[in-house]
Amino acid sequence: MAERATLFEVGPRDGLQNETRFVPTADKIALVDMLTDAGLAEIEVTSFVSPKWVPQMADAAAVMAGISRGAACYSVLTPNLRGFDAALAAGAGKVAVFGAASESFSQKNINCSIEESFERFQPVMDAARGVVPVRGYISCVTNCPFEGEIAPEAVARVAARLRAIGCTEISLGETLGKGRPERVALMLEAVLGEVPVAALAGHFHDTGGLAVENIRVALEAGLRVFDAAVGGLGGCPYAPGAPGNVASEAVLALLEAEGFETGVDAGKLAAAGEFARGLR
DSSP states (O other): OOOBOEEEEOIIIIITTTOSSOOOHHHHHHHHHHHHHTTOSEEEEEEOOOTTTOGGGTTHHHHHHHSOOOSSEEEEEOOSHHHHHHHHHTTOSEEEEEEESOHHHHHHHHSSOHHHHHHHHHHHHHHHTTTSOEEEEEEOSSEETTTEEOOHHHHHHHHHHHHHHTOSEEEEEETTSOOOHHHHHHHHHHHHTTSOGGGEEEEEBOTTSOHHHHHHHHHHHTOOEEEEBGGGOOOOTTSTTOOOBOBHHHHHHHHHHTTOBOOOOHHHHHHHHHHHHTTO
């Protein structure tokens, strides 16, 4: 039997969050339903954040209420306790907190230091314990738009702390798409000294055309969960020059070529990608 790898679909949230045109709620729901039908096991649907900061996600509750739920786990981003409570009420199967390995990026992205971010996470972790699993994101695991290269040890420290406070999975975000495979390998070596490989996921941007090669490095290191956005949508509004999450279609092709079982229908995923690109 082939070894399983998981495609963690972030398109509906990370892919659409910084689109300037508001994507109609019905279209967001339709996209999630297409991804469910394609067999994605993990779908990040939306984020319960202030509409002041992310207007695109103002309809989070409506989207969660409208999707046709299948076998997938439907997760949402929750930056604080208020967001967590709303996510729970909306039926989220998993929630996520968002941090960084760079002090400058932490300030730009979530308006606080790394230390302060953990203070914010704690109430969410306390409320989630025994109720719902929490995923922890780390941005800038190789490069920062403000600080340049990030030391692998800095990433390992943040990953270890997220694991210690109760995150069941930690997504390592190569936010700029500039991290070369050798840098990714060094980062993973440091993180794996602190966190078991089964608790890690890779999140790569393809801005520099390196995402697939970086995923190969992560596969060799033992990672089996990879974030991707259908149609290659999205990026981060606080990371200038980093517009492209790696496309789910490309990651699926790689995983299948490497002999992994994913449970995803490539044809249906391609159709979802075409629909997603039309939402821009």
